[in-house]
């Protein structure tokens with residue numbers, strides 16, 4: 001009766017179940033929390049409510065690409081981004097996109113779904129970073145698309161090994177996804193890496209999907225000798241830049257995302273011609289959210305500083321705690337909302353995560369969730385250390401309590 005693509009093997013996730021039990025009992029120290037609406041940030045609620053309740057919400061104006069004013073608000077976001085320090089990290093934009101290049105969706109997941117449908121036939125292949133965002137596997141599976149992970153090396157700032165990536169392409173390769181900064185490694189693509197990837201993608205007729213949802217959350221990112229601010233050429237390959245207010249304004253419940261279409265004009269036009277009927281079949285972004293787009297984006301100016309401050313404070317506290325236990329190391333967090341800590345490989349990452357939950361009530365993600373268990377060490381062998389991924393978003397008091405409980409337990413195990 002059911003499709004093969006939904007024939008998942010439903011096996012219980014023991015860690016998640018144990019965490020749910022612990023939560024129900026009270027006393028879960030949750031370091032997996034990345035839902036910003038549960039982390040105590042203050043939103044400009046009256047302004048957002050007013051924006052969602054305009055008289056025009058009773059008028060239906062079906063627009064496959066999204067209402068022009070909402071797309072204009074998105075273009076203005078990029079314009080504003082150019083005028084701040086953040087302008088040093090853009091890759092896909094030779095200038096600011098015009099609203100005509102913006103396509104609204106009900107979130108980045110939906111953007112991925114549309115783009116995979118646009119670019120791939122069943123069995124085609126899309127290349128994604130590993131370590132990387134686990135939901136991509138599900139999103140690709142739902143479109144009958146195969147994923148081929150390309151490794152990022154922790155020993156060289158999580159760079160892509162481009163010759164190895166090129167060697168892994170097959171006749172079914174259709175697109176490459178880059179996450180800028182990547183989840184969970186927090187790494188931004190470098191300028192040279194970007195330009196080389198674009199050339200390679202154009203040569204192999206691959207589309208490039210750039211997911212920038214964490215773009216605004218730079219932490220330890222450093223400019224390389226100012227060259228990052230020189231203007232970049234228009235992408236050589238057909239390129240889609242994804243983002244949305246789920247992370248920009250920390251409002252995942254408002255379901256407003258988009259992709260910006262870049263690259264050679266003929267290809268971009270051909271893509272637009274196909275996208276229009278596709279998005280017209282769904283018209284999924286609701287009118288109140290589109291009418292409120294300007295305000296929802298403006299609200300980031302109040303929300304992002306709170307999140308930035310939280311991320312920095314928690315990262316500094318994490319470092320203080322890690323300094324008490326030399327066997328623990330964290331990877332640099334160039335950006336994003338998470339940190340990766342390396343723990344001695346006396347247990348697997350899953351065993352560490354279960355132990356931490358059972359014995360100290362601390363819930364964090366084992367690295368294999370993100371493919372961190374597949375990494376090789378500097379000599380090319382399977383890495384012995386285990387990786388644990390933790391969110392930097394929880395309220396600082398909760399975060400500190402959880403981190404010290406975790407480190408206390410880890411120290412007791414490695415003595």
Ligand SMILES: Cc1ncc(COP(=O)(O)O)c(C=O)c1O
Nearest residue numbers: 107108109133183213244246257
């Ligand atoms: C890298 C990345 N892309 C996309 C998303 C999802 O974005 P949205 O809520 O807009 O679907 C997430 C959510 O955590 C993410 O980590």
